Amino acid sequence: MTRTTDRRSSILSGAAELFARQGVASSTVRQIADRVGMLSGSLYHHFPSKDAMVVEILTGYLDNLLARYRSVLGEGLSPRARLERLVHASLTEAELFPHATLVYQNELTYLRSGETVRSHPGFEGVRAAAAEVQQTWMDVIEAGRADGSFRTDIDARVFYRFLRDSVWLAVHWHRPDGGPGIDRLAGDCVSLFLDGFATFDEA
Amino acid sequence: MTRTTDRRSSILSGAAELFARQGVASSTVRQIADRVGMLSGSLYHHFPSKDAMVVEILTGYLDNLLARYRSVLGEGLSPRARLERLVHASLTEAELFPHATLVYQNELTYLRSGETVRSHPGFEGVRAAAAEVQQTWMDVIEAGRADGSFRTDIDARVFYRFLRDSVWLAVHWHRPDGGPGIDRLAGDCVSLFLDGFATFDEA
DNA sequence: GTCTATAGCTGGATAGAC
DNA sequence: GTCTATCCAGCTATAGAC
CATH class of the missing domain: 1.10.357.10 (Tetracycline Repressor, domain 2)
Incomplete structure (x- = not known):
């Protein structure tokens, strides 16, 4: 049991918030990365x-x-x-x-x-x-x-x-x-x- | 009074149908052009x-x-x-x-x-x-x-x-x-x- | 596990011939 | 008014250093 919310989950919840507000098509992976404080390339370590x-x-x-x-x-x-x-x-x-x-x-x-x-x-x-x-x-x-x-x-x-x-x-x-x-x-x-x-x- | 639906209107109605089905963000100008039988560049004669x-x-x-x-x-x-x-x-x-x-x-x-x-x-x-x-x-x-x-x-x-x-x-x-x-x-x-x-x- | 760097592509938009 | 040809920006996704 991890004490803090792990990276993967925070990416997902950040993405969900963006998708909800702007729509999936208008949300970019860079925006998602920004939101959790990392660069877009790094997201692909967690999601394909x-x-x-x-x-x-x-x-x-x-x-x-x-x-x-x-x-x-x-x-x-x-x-x-x-x-x-x-x-x-x-x-x-x-x-x-x-x-x-x-x-x-x-x-x-x-x-x-x-x-x-x-x-x-x-x-x-x-x-x-x-x-x-x-x-x-x-x-x-x-x-x-x-x-x-x-x-x-x-x-x-x-x-x-x-x-x-x-x-x-x-x-x-x-x-x-x-x-x-x-x-x-x-x-x-x-x-x-x-x-x-x-x-x-x-x- | 024009007898046939003019080009401009048919572009607009074709675009509306696409926007309605796929969403605005996922619809491309090329798709719109295809639908009315012209090329994407030509659309810009009618719309900016x-x-x-x-x-x-x-x-x-x-x-x-x-x-x-x-x-x-x-x-x-x-x-x-x-x-x-x-x-x-x-x-x-x-x-x-x-x-x-x-x-x-x-x-x-x-x-x-x-x-x-x-x-x-x-x-x-x-x-x-x-x-x-x-x-x-x-x-x-x-x-x-x-x-x-x-x-x-x-x-x-x-x-x-x-x-x-x-x-x-x-x-x-x-x-x-x-x-x-x-x-x-x-x-x-x-x-x-x-x-x-x-x-x-x-x- | 995150970064740098960039490949590869697609989309909106433009310029000029016809 | 349409086409050809293309520019350029922005995007997803990848490769490899650290």
Whole structure:
């Protein structure tokens, strides 16, 4: 167990912060090196390429997130409760890794653009993990539609996108310290969406 | 009045499509030239730089959008009705200029990142227009909070962001032909958000 | 494990022929 | 108005000294 954060980790977190703020394409290895106080060439002792950093940032983030999701799925909850736990898990992860969350959110559009750029081995894994994340959400939404607790007159994928983007967006404004905790935030978010989306037994 | 779409416009629309799919930074002037069947050097007869294309795409989009917004503001509607008309205007604009809409949505994060990259003259105008768009939404939300029709226990900016991203996101999945029209879509969207967000006189 | 130095490439942009 | 030909800057990545 090393006492101080090792070099490799600090490079990765510096890179994540840059990627989050400027985008991957506009961030250079020299900027990354500057940030940790070394020269660009030295980075390649730790990572084979810039893309490898991106892959590692996204993979670490998604692996953690999926582990949380799987734990939630094992609890055998109702659709509504499960949805709240998924929101909670996502917000928790976003609080722990805000930069990785932003990178994932911002680059997702370009990541899935089929035949283009990213052919780097490892991006396939990222894409697969991203697909599993989406499937997890779709499953709970479909389950809620099936048991009558969610509306069926609005496309499931549309609802998924609305909710997903709102949750992921929280990292833009949520402040870990001082503000409302994750618990409160997750509850508010689910209430906001579901009380306008879940079927109401009015009258 | 020219009968065919002129060269300049086709360059711009080709560029917009590329920017939307790959991101501005990852799109090269050579790709843009390829798409309209000319060589990269020839582009510079029509535009002084790649950034100038980005500025013109975003400016044209935002100018149109703001013109619609101002027209809505002149109708003297209630907050709820005004909100629906703003959603409607945004969706209409997104249907007419889907690529520009996506570019705006995707690059907004990097656009506002203060001292970084984009110092091109003209980007200031884009930023100013984007600020006016945001202000228009914030005004109607605040008006609704003031007259009691919207909840005050959730941050206005949070609600704004949820709604804005959901509306802008529609361009990802909405198909102009065949699917539900803009009218229906706008109504659904507002109903979805407000019936979970507007105050209810229950009991 | 970091540095110096630079190779090799790609991208935005330009000059001038046609 | 388009093409040919290219400049130059900036980038990723590498090789080898220390």
